[in-house]
Amino acid sequence: MYETAEKRERVILVGVSLADSDDAEQSLDELEELARTAGALCVGRVLQKREQMHPATYLGRGKTGELKDLIWETQADGIICDDELSPAQIGNLKDELGVKIMDRTLLILDIFAARASTSEGKIQVELAQLKYRQSRLTGLGTSLSRLGGGIGTRGPGEKKLEMDRRLIKGRISQLTRELKEVKRHRQLTRESRAKSRIPVIAIVGYTNAGKSTLLNALTGAGILAEDKLFATLDPTTRNLKLPGGQEVLLTDTVGFIRKLPHHLIEAFKSTLEEAKYADLLLHVVDASNPQMDQQMHVVYETLRELEASDKPVITAFNKKDRFEGEYAPRDFQAERTAFISAKTGEGVEELLACVEDVLREQKVEIEQIYPYSDAGKIQLIRKYGELEKEEYTQEGIYVRAYVPVDVYGKLTHDPSGGR
Ligand SMILES: Nc1nc2c(ncn2[C@@H]2O[C@H](COP(=O)(O)OP(=O)(O)OP(=O)(O)O)[C@@H](O)[C@H]2O)c(=O)[nH]1
Ligand SMILES: [Mg+2]
Known part of the structure; x- marks a missing residue:
């Protein structure tokens, strides 16, 4: 995805573990995965237990000193914090540490930027990037241009990253207009689909769960399926004839992730909203992932945010080939559940039978x-x-x-x- 000639950035991952949550370590694992996807090399980790994030510096004073030593020891180019930083936090950390300061949002935006292929995807990413940047110009501006590459500098509007506040404002309103037009088109497509009365099924799920693999298995869609986060960004829709003869439309969507940046949800609403206009949601879960429960929770939370939580759900516990025996996860929010391997095709027939059942119930x-x-x-x-x-x-x-x-x-x- 990224040019290999580019020097790999050496980064330290930084997280805060709040008293009431214990999955900060797993969240950092995921951050590492994201960083790897963006082409960075993780050379260290700092996790602090705190009541809350420090409003001025994210970490507390002592930990910041520790981090400074670690940066020196590991020759890191920058740090990536696991939560979205405020402009002030970025500025303060930059002054304190003297390296590039990044956060989870910047990282996800960067990956999205590299993945976007359709004009809709590109507009959405650039809009989200500019909105993120707009309020952080002072903190980010110098650190980004100094390195001349790496995380946070990629995107459809790459050349425009150096723009000043006034130009950014103009560009944002131009993109917003373009996006409105795109949304209108999407709406028209949806309306014509609704008229055709062919049921629409949206495949939703956590990133890397196997959504695209399943769509490929069912329809031979030939979509990129990779062991990377956010392999799919633009929705793909394919026709599928169910065993009983009924035709349905299957849509593969962008994956969800915990702490999905707000700007991205806003900008990607028209893409993410595919779920909102579907008749049925096919929730693909990577049942071989130890984080399965949290991931399912994130998916349902995101669906709620997208106002798509009233749809009937079929949950497909995927990657069956990777787990053995008695293991039988459940999902009480789903109408039906099935155990499948999108890769080997096992259980896919039963899954389609579930789809027919639920459609029939409607x-x-x-x-x-x-x-x-x-x-x-x-x-x-x-x-x-x-x-x-x-x-x-x-x-x-x-x-x-x-x-x-x-x-x-x-x-x-x-x-x-x-x-
Ligand atoms: N072992 C095994 N691997 C699977 C199975 N289904 C998918 N995978 C692998 O899981 C990885 C992610 O699959 P994708 O289909 O790209 O997942 P996705 O949900 O579309 O992910 P994003 O588009 O990134 O959100 C790929 O490496 C697939 O080969 C399965 O049933 N068994
Ligand atoms: Mg995909």
Whole structure:
């Protein structure tokens, strides 16, 4: 993803463990993974237990001194803090430590910047980057240009990173306008999908859970699936015919992560919102990851933030090939759960059966005898629903089927005034 010729930045990861949470160490593991994805080399870690983050310097005084020594020992080029820093914190740490100061947000923005491939993705990333930078110009400005590369300098608007406040403001409003246009297009696509009445299923989940691998396995979509965080940034939609014959649209979406930067959620809303307009969410979980529970929690929290938490969910515990035996995680928030390996294809059939079940539950059962002159209605059922049984009797055509609610109205309404 990154040019190898570029010198790898040597970074120290810095975190604060708050009294009420104990997953700071795991969060740092994830930060290391993110840093690695962005091409940096982690040369040290500092984790401080504190009641709260220090408002001026993130770490307390003593720890900051310790960090300074570690920077000297390891010849680090910079530090990455695990939480979003305020402009003041960046400035103070910069003065104190004399190296490049980065945070989780900057890092994630940087990875997104390198991943963005569509114009929509690029606009969204640049907007998020500029908004982040806007308030931090003094703290970041010099440290970024001094190094002339590395984390925080990549992106669609790379040349514009040196812009002053006034220009940034202008660029932000231009991008906001462009994004509005993009959103309008997305809305139109959604509307035409809704008209076609083909159910939309959004694949959601923590980053690296196997969402793209699953979409590829189901539809041969040929999307990049990698053992890297945020391999997918732009949503891809593919048609899929379920075993019973019904067609659905499957959309692969950007992965979620803990502490997903607010700017990014804002900027990426139109991409992330795919989940909001879906009929069903397919939640892919990496069940071989020891952090599985926290990751599922993050996914549900993010869905809530996107106002998509009222959708029916099917949870697919993925990477079954990596765990053995009795292990049987559960998800009480899901309508159904399945155990699959997107890689080997194991369990995928059962998963599709779950999808059919849940889609059927969203439909209404219809059992009726139609006169032979009403054969058009049978066509309607075939097209939009599932025809379970069809019998040609003396009174007419006996039909038992599951149909979408809106089609149901058309099927039961009898213009002749009833028989
Ligand atoms: N062993 C095993 N590995 C899997 C399975 N499914 C996916 N993977 C691997 O997990 C990694 C991540 O898969 P992706 O499909 O890129 O995951 P994603 O959820 O799309 O990730 P992002 O797009 O980064 O959010 C890849 O290296 C896959 O090969 C599985 O069933 N078993
Ligand atoms: Mg992906």
